[in-house]
Amino acid sequence: MKEYWKNIVVLLIALLFAVLASIDFISMQVQEKIAPNQNLTEVKMLSCYSPGLKGTDSDTEVYVFDSGNPGGTMLILGGTHPNESAGMVSAIATIENLEVERGRVFIIPWTNKSGFTHTSPLDGMQDRFSITLSDGSIRTFRVGNRLTNPVDQWPDRTYYEGTSGRKLIGSESPEIRNVNRLYYGKENGVLTERVCYGIYNLINAEGVDLTMDMHEGSPEFLYLDCTMVNQKADNEKAMSIASSMALSMQLDGLDMRTEYSGKSSYGLSHRSLGDNTASMMTLMETYNPSMGPLHGKMDDDLIVNGNEPNYYQAHNEGYIYFDVPENGYPLAERVARHLTCISYLAQSYSEANPHDAIVFEGLGSYDDIVEKGLGNLLKPID
Amino acid sequence: MKKIIVVLLAIALLIGFGSCSKAATPAAAAPAANTPSTGTVDSEYDPNATVDFEMKTSADKRVVTIGEIDKSLYQSPIFVTSFGQSTDAAMLDTVMKRVGIDYHYNPTATADDIAGSKTVIIAVGASTKGLGAAGISEADETARAKAIMKQIKADGSQVICCHIGGSSRRGALSDELADMVMKQCSYIVLKEDANFDSKFTDFASAHNIPISLIFATKDTVSVFTDIFK
Incomplete structure (x- = not known):
């Protein structure tokens, strides 16, 4: 007994x-709360464009800012990969500060919403980070996984061929839960394909002219100072617009170049949405030291302050292409870079298409964001 | 013995539950963990192409010109085109807009298109992605370049060789196109990190061609403003 x-x-x-x-x-x-912005017109769900998402953990909010004045339409994607924090924070900061004067802006901060509900197991991942606001309050954000939660989509097929022609075989099979491999999606496909289809259908239904997909990469990655652009035969202005954005950023002292979307980048947003919709597609990366294999202890200092001595040492010894600052690459700088790129991209687009201009304010300058920090850019939650 | 086994099993159970707290199934763990976001693009750029060498330009000294530039040579009409279909041509187009002068731009111009131009500015630098986007093969691009250089020679136009993409625009095709342009040019603008083997400065020195070394692509704006305004 x-x-x-x-x-x-x-x-x-x-x-x-x-x-x-x-x-x-x-x-x-x-999920994170978003501070109210009186300029916000409407919040839709992505299931409006992809009915198969309704009632699932992947149905995500689409924030709509409509100026009421004629102009073009821009779509901003954050959180395509939930572990690339600057994308989500940039999207949320945009929602809380945007004031559109011409045209419309659609923003999705949690593009792979299911991916925000889990982290990378056995990897010492931190699941949240915090930012102290100017009023002393603290806002907490999640660090998710770049793939859809297997609770929502499982098992991974051992062979998959997407609508783009991309094939996932063997060890690549978990990528069937990667939003940025399955474009342009499938209406009745696996859950992640339905997310991709929702974005594809949103672009077509709303007549989106210009799309920016915000990402981050590990310091070993080669395209961190670059915006990928899909230059199509029917949109010869695309590279010209992106080059104008890049030059404006360079003249502000920010490294930025442009590169053509890889012809074989099947399933990626800039390739497959660009090829299959009328929108000008761009994708931008910033450097996130918490994503690389050399990172040390995962904590707020690494995620928010971007402080990782291992990468600075690796850079000094010639192993890292990207210029790694000694004092780290804070989230505030990464967000400022994304927002500056969005502002200049819309400005360049508007100069090239004056009848379909997309004009907005409120995002602030790069120097302003860096100097005052995210605590000033993000708004307090009541 | 029985007690030890029970304790060990309990510990194993606890560890198992603990590790599950961050993910639903082990199936999710292995492939995705710590995977950098490579694969967002198809890599074709070799960072090892950059070799340490002593640069004449710097963040403080952004443009260094070697030789005397005769600005009176560069008259309108001005034509801007690309040899190699890299994004540098679009950047040069943007630069010319900022400079604020009249010019024609066509990255895939034919020899007929540039006929009659008094100044032809050529953005040199090959990109397989750019060639792919333009639907042009390497052989066709080389043939187009040769035809344009032949037309320029016939017209007696002035040529400015513009290599503003840096070390990432060095390689067999880029160098072949650069050699083709440099043989007929009267001025070279070069982002200096591409000159790691002194290829451009050696050629300019040997043929008495003025060359402006720039620290970053954006410095092209000040160089051309000085030439054309």
């Missing part, structure tokens, strides 16, 4: 840990 009770106690302790772990796991489904 005594042995029986010991077994019960051990099982209850195990159950307690399981419950605590489950609470932690489920808490990842509580």
Whole structure:
């Protein structure tokens, strides 16, 4: 009898840990709040454009700013890869500060919403980071996984061929949960394909002229100072517009170049949405030291301050192409870079297409954002 | 013994639950963990092409010109084109707009298109992605370049060789096109990190061609403003 009770106690302790772990796991489904902006016109769900998403964990908010004045339409994607934090924070900062004067702007901050509900297991990942605002309040954001949560889409097929022609075989099979491999999606496909289809259909239904997909990459990545551009035969202005943006950023002292979208980048937003919609597609990366294999302890200092001595040393020894600053590459600088790129891209687009101009204010200058920090850019939540 | 096994099993169970707290199934773990965001683009750029050498330009000294430039040579009409279909031509187009002068721009211009131009500015630098986007093969691009240089020679036009993409625009095709242009040019503008082997400065020195070394692509604006305004 005594042995029986010991077994019960051990099982209850195990159950307690399981419950605590489950609470932690489920808490990842509580998404960030967004401070109200009086200029916001409407919040739609992506399922309006992809009915197969309705009721799923991947149905995500689409924030709409309509100036009421004629002009072009811009789509801004953040959180395509939820572990690339600058994309989501840039999108949220845009929603909280934007004031559109001409045309319309659509913003999706959690493009792969399911991906925000889990992290990379056994990888020492931090699931959240915090930013202190100017009023002393603290806002917390999630660090998710670049792939859809397997709770929502599983198992991964061992062979897959997407609408773009991209094939995923063997070890690549988990990429079937990567939004930025499955464009232009499929209406009744796997969950991640339905997300891609929603964005594809949104672009077509709303007549989106210009799209920016915001990403981050590890410091080993080669395209961190670059915007990828899909130059199509029917949109010869695309590279000219992007070059104008890049030169404006260079004249502000920011490294930026442009590169043609790779012909074989099947399933990626800049390639497959560019090829299959009328929108001018661009994709931009910033350098995130928490994503590379050389990063040390995962904490707020690494994610928010971008401080990683290992990468500075690797850069000094000639192993890193990207210029790694000694004092790190803070999230505020990465967000400022994304927002500056968005502003100049819209400005260049408007100069080239004056009848379909997209004019907005409120995002601030690069120097202003860096100097005052994200605590000033992001708004307090009541 | 039985007690030890029970304790070990309990610990294993706890570790198992603990590791599951961050993901639903082990199937998600292995392939995705710590995967850098490479694959967003198809890499064709070799960063190892950059070799350490002593630069004459710097963030403080952005343009260094070697030789005397005769600005009176560069008259209108001005034509801007690309040899190699890299994004540098679009950047040069943007630069010319900022300079604020009249010019014609066509990255895939034919020899007929440039006929009659008194000044031809050529953005040199090959990009397989750019050639692919333009639907032009390397052989066709080389043939187009040769035809344009032949037309320029016939017209007696002035040529400015513009290599503003840096070390990433060095390679067999880029160098072949650069050699073709440099033989007929009267001025070279070069982003200096492309000169790691002194190829451009050596050629300019040997043929008495003025060359402006620039630190970054944006410095092309000040160089051309000085030439054309």
